[in-house]
Amino acid sequence: MRLLLQLLEQLPLFVVVIDTIIRILALFIVPRNRRPSSGTAWLLFIFALPIPGALLFAVIGSRRLPAIRRARHDFIHEKLQAAITDAAVASFPLPPEPRSEGLENAVRIGRALGAFPMLGGNKASLHYDYKESIQQMADAIDLAQSHVNVEFYILVSDSTTEPVFSALRRATARGVKVRVLIDHVAAIMNPGMLRTRRQLHEIGAELYYMLPLRPWRLQYQRPDLRNHRKLLTVDGCIGFMGSQNLIDSSYNKLKNRWRGLHWKDLMVRVEGPTVLALDMMFLKDWYAESGELLDFATDEFPVVHQESRLETQLLPSGPGYATENNLQVFVALLYTARRRISITSPYFVPDGALMAAIKAATARGVEVELFVSEIGDQPVVYHAQRSYYEELLEANVRIFMFRPPFILHAKHFTVDDDVAVIGSSNMDQRSFNLNFEISLVVHGADFVTELDGVNDYYREHSRELTLEEWNKRNIFAQLADNVARLTSSLQ
Numbered sequence: 001m002r003l004l005l006q007l008l009e010q011l012p013l014f015v016v017v018i019d020t021i022i023r024i025l026a027l028f029i030v031p032r033n034r035r036p037s038s039g040t041a042w043l044l045f046i047f048a049l050p051i052p053g054a055l056l057f058a059v060i061g062s063r064r065l066p067a068i069r070r071a072r073h074d075f076i077h078e079k080l081q082a083a084i085t086d087a088a089v090a091s092f093p094l095p096p097e098p099r100s101e102g103l104e105n106a107v108r109i110g111r112a113l114g115a116f117p118m119l120g121g122n123k124a125s126l127h128y129d130y131k132e133s134i135q136q137m138a139d140a141i142d143l144a145q146s147h148v149n150v151e152f153y154i155l156v157s158d159s160t161t162e163p164v165f166s167a168l169r170r171a172t173a174r175g176v177k178v179r180v181l182i183d184h185v186a187a188i189m190n191p192g193m194l195r196t197r198r199q200l201h202e203i204g205a206e207l208y209y210m211l212p213l214r215p216w217r218l219q220y221q222r223p224d225l226r227n228h229r230k231l232l233t234v235d236g237c238i239g240f241m242g243s244q245n246l247i248d249s250s251y252n253k254l255k256n257r258w259r260g261l262h263w264k265d266l267m268v269r270v271e272g273p274t275v276l277a278l279d280m281m282f283l284k285d286w287y288a289e290s291g292e293l294l295d296f297a298t299d300e301f302p303v304v305h306q307e308s309r310l311e312t313q314l315l316p317s318g319p320g321y322a323t324e325n326n327l328q329v330f331v332a333l334l335y336t337a338r339r340r341i342s343i344t345s346p347y348f349v350p351d352g353a354l355m356a357a358i359k360a361a362t363a364r365g366v367e368v369e370l371f372v373s374e375i376g377d378q379p380v381v382y383h384a385q386r387s388y389y390e391e392l393l394e395a396n397v398r399i400f401m402f403r404p405p406f407i408l409h410a411k412h413f414t415v416d417d418d419v420a421v422i423g424s425s426n427m428d429q430r431s432f433n434l435n436f437e438i439s440l441v442v443h444g445a446d447f448v449t450e451l452d453g454v455n456d457y458y459r460e461h462s463r464e465l466t467l468e469e470w471n472k473r474n475i476f477a478q479l480a481d482n483v484a485r486l487t488s489s490l491q
Contacts, residue, residue: 022050030057037352038429041486059223063319063433066221069288073320076284080115089117092273092304099443102336103419106329110315110441113325116280118313118443121304122272126450128410128457130249133267134163137246140238140269141167144176149233149282150205151181153226153424154245156192157199161246165199172204181285183227184209191252208289210436225319227285228435230267230424231278237303239275241438242267243411243424259405261377266344266410266454268422268440270312272305277314281438284316310444317425318436326425326439327432331357333415333441337366342455343413344371349384349428349488359395367398371458373408374401381428383484386477393467400462408458418445429488 026046031039042061046053065073099107107118127133141148141164148171157165168178180200187193187209200207210227212219232240244265250256251263270278283294317325334341334357341361348370350358362368370392376382389399402408412422423439425431442448 019050022054023047026054026057030061035351063222063225065225065319069221070320072288072291073284076287077115077320080280080284084115084117089119092119092121100336102332103443106332106336107313107441109332110313110325110329113321113323113328114314114316116277116314116316118311118441119273120309120311122270122274122310122312123305123308124268124270124274124310124312124442124444124447126266126268126454128264128266128454130244130263130265131160133240133244133265134161134246136267136269137232137240138163138167140232140234140240141171143238144171144234145174146235147177147179148235149179149231149279149286150246151210151227151232151282151285152230152246153183153228154186154190154247154251155180155182155196156190156247156252157196158192158248158252160248164246165203168200168205169203178203178205179282179286180205180207181210181227181282181289182207184212184214185223185226190247208286210285210289212289222434224430224434226435227318228424228431229281229285229438231282231438233275233279233282236275236279237271239270239278240267241270241278241424241440242422243409256377261375261405261407263409264402264406266412266422270440272303272308272310272312274312274314274440275303277312278438281314281316285436310442310447312443313441315421315423315439315441316437317432317439319434320436324432326437327351327354329439329441330354330413330421330427333419333421334358334361336419337361337415339416340367340369341413341415342369342371342452343427344408344410344455344458345413345427346373346407346409346411347378347381347385347426347428347430348372348388349381349485350388351429351432354427355388355391358392358397362396368396369398369400369455371400371402371408371455371462373404373406374463375404375407377407380484380487381430383480384488385428387481387485389465389470390467393465393470399465400459401465402458402462406461410454412451414448414451414455416448418448419443420448420451422451 026043030042042057111117127136172178211221211225213223230242230244244267249262287293315325315329331353358368392399411424411426414420420442421439425437425439431437
């Protein structure tokens with residue numbers, strides 16, 4: 001009893017010592033190779049609540065991948081760089097269309113960071129009707145003779161995705177090799193994981209989960225590092241990529257159905273050298289999860305459409321890269337704008353560089369518009385996004401809010417009349433730092449014209465937010481927005 005009392009007497013001193021040690025160590029560890037805003041937010045949190053803050057930082061404070069994943073990523077990246085030589089790029093029969101100096105610089109950045117060059121001879125079409133997009137993928141799978149590669153952040157067997165699963169079943173029946181990658185945490189969080197896995201097994205597809213969280217199998221990394229890519233390729237000839245997951249537009253969740261929510265997405269169907277790049281991206285992720293090194297098939301010259309002058313460059317990004325590939329290219333492209341910029345992002349939480357590029361554009365007379373959802377599905381991100389509206393409106397950015405009950409989930413932007421970017425990447429810290437993403441940089445006036453038509457559809461189904469309206473929001477909404485903005489820096 002006396003010993004226990006003595007220990008209790010020493011407890012305050014012990015707490016003070018631990019508290020001091022945590023604060024000192026945080027000053028050395030937290031700011032290293034971290035954005036000042038993020039480092040400051042973490043330090044404030046740890047200094048306010050040292051022990052809980054230190055524990056949370058230990059769980060989600062580092063975006064560094066496990067050693068085996070870093071080794072596999074670096075190995076494949078080096079193989080890609082070795083395979084995509086200047087000589088190989090020069091061998092394409094279509095010379096590039098004239099590019100502005102700004103676009104050329106952005107393309108150089110993209111190749112230096114992501115390995116892929118910009119190549120001509122592609123065809124592309126956009127699909128923003130949810131079920132029609134799924135049917136397009138199913139129809140393409142029915143053409144497969146060799147292989148189908150499927151990689152989605154969320155892939156669920158349900159009544160909406162049945163056309164794709166049926167097409168995969170027909171493909172394996174005729175001897176086509178089907179490989180499937182699904183993000184592990186997303187699979188757990190969405191209804192239908194066991195049903196989906198069982199169906200894929202019955203179909204004969206080879207399945208791996210991406211970034212699995214299974215500590216009992218020694219599979220662990222920061223829990224919120226996710227593979228957010230969405231792509232599908234067929235025989236290296238047809239490819240799909242964009243924002244849409246393979247799941248019902250309600251995501252099969254009771255809370256969404258109760259609110260009547262449905263997701264609006266945008267996928268791009270491509271043919272040409274872009275499909276080879278998508279296949280390479282898939283094989284890279286396949287190697288990361290399976291350890292199986294598939295052939296890059298670089299000896300097979302990709303299909304080149306001689307009549308098409310559409311140029312595309314695949315831009316991969318994510319924790320495996322030392323730099324924020326997508327953010328760097330996005331900012332570089334925004335600075336090239338002379339007349340107009342149109343941005344669509346469901347989760348728009350820009351960092352300082354992105355916000356500076358947008359404000360610089362409006363300052364030099366560029367018309368900038370932003371399409372977002374009027375309602376949100378993720379409260380913290382929704383309020384963090386809203387915290388930027390006043391600054392954007394004061395900078396003369398026009399904000400269009402897509403009307404409920406839809407969540408505008410498409411992710412793309414255009415610069416002037418001939419440059420566009422489309423893919424899986426949001427314009428927020430998660431997509432820049434924590435998610436594996438793919439974006440497609442497109443150079444072609446016809447493609448931008450088609451994307452303008454999609455923007456017209458958004459505008460027709462949106463209402464414009466004004467600064468006067470925004471300034472009238474209540475104090476509780478302002479508080480929620482400001483607090484969410486601070487938490488968004490804890491990356």
